[in-house]
Amino acid sequence: MTVPVVVLASGAGSLLSALLDEAARHGAAFEVVAVAVDRECRAADLAAQQGIVVITCRLADYPDRSAWDRALTEQVEAFAPEWVVTAGFMKILGSAFLRRFAGHIVNSHPALLPAFPGAHGVADALAYGVKITGTTVHLVDGGVDTGPILAQAPVVVDPDDTEETLHERIKAVERVLLTDIVTALTTRGVVTDGRKAQIS
Numbered sequence: 001m002t003v004p005v006v007v008l009a010s011g012a013g014s015l016l017s018a019l020l021d022e023a024a025r026h027g028a029a030f031e032v033v034a035v036a037v038d039r040e041c042r043a044a045d046l047a048a049q050q051g052i053v054v055i056t057c058r059l060a061d062y063p064d065r066s067a068w069d070r071a072l073t074e075q076v077e078a079f080a081p082e083w084v085v086t087a088g089f090m091k092i093l094g095s096a097f098l099r100r101f102a103g104h105i106v107n108s109h110p111a112l113l114p115a116f117p118g119a120h121g122v123a124d125a126l127a128y129g130v131k132i133t134g135t136t137v138h139l140v141d142g143g144v145d146t147g148p149i150l151a152q153a154p155v156v157v158d159p160d161d162t163e164e165t166l167h168e169r170i171k172a173v174e175r176v177l178l179t180d181i182v183t184a185l186t187t188r189g190v191v192t193d194g195r196k197a198q199i200s
């Protein structure tokens with residue numbers, strides 16, 4: 001029995017693609033039952049091409065942020081996911097969504113949290129001059145990129161890196177790490193104790 005997962009995305013969809021490849025594997029632990037996006041993006045096109053339901057929930061279509069958050073929550077809830085994965089989803093989820101899926105939202109961030117949180121983690125790390133950055137997979141809590149960390153992996157910064165070249169190398173690591181963690185969560189679950197999270 002596969003575990004239902006909804007993926008939220010906003011961008012090129014390479015992390016989504018890795019999740020879909022894993023879900024298509026014989027014996028996969030999870031199934032992507034829907035993809036939710038906040039804008040037209042390649043991730044939406046990729047999902048549609050593979051016959052997966054795409055939920056498009058644009059902030060501009062709602063009177064305010066709370067209404068958007070409630071609408072996104074209701075539309076995702078309709079698919080009864082066991083887990084929600086934010087894979088390049090570029091909106092901060094609000095209280096309705098966080099309450100409904102508390103403890104069951106996992107995010108991939110392209111930096112070694114708590115360093116460089118937010119929407120521009122790769123650019124911020126490059127600008128700071130770090131020699132090593134990386135990726136973090138974490139549970140989403142009431143903050144932004146503050147949830148309990150599930151896994152991290154390092155990526156060396158090259159002297160001639162641009163944001164694009166560095167981000168592509170980070171994504172290559174993310175695709176493997178996020179897929180492994182989603183598989184682990186959907187087969188073994190997770191135990192949290194304050195800031196600490198341990199996959200069972």
Ligand SMILES: Nc1nc2c(c(=O)[nH]1)N[C@@H](CN(C=O)c1ccc(C(=O)N[C@@H](CCC(=O)O)C(=O)O)cc1)CN2
Pocket residue numbers: 086089090091092093094098107108109110117118119140141142143144145146147
């Ligand atoms: N409540 C939470 N929502 C989300 C989290 C989280 O940790 N808590 N993680 C993000 C993903 N993310 C970093 O990994 C992230 C994405 C976007 C932003 C942000 O500041 N977004 C702005 C708009 C930026 C833009 O459109 O370019 C906003 O929402 O107003 C911060 C962190 C997924 N959601």
Ligand SMILES: NCC(=O)N[C@@H]1O[C@H](COP(=O)([O-])[O-])[C@@H](O)[C@H]1O
Pocket residue numbers: 010011012013014015016043087088089090108109110118119120121170171174
């Ligand atoms: N703070 C959120 C954030 O920056 N998320 C990042 O967006 C990229 C999506 O790539 P993709 O569209 O190719 O899957 C990923 O690197 C992910 O960590």
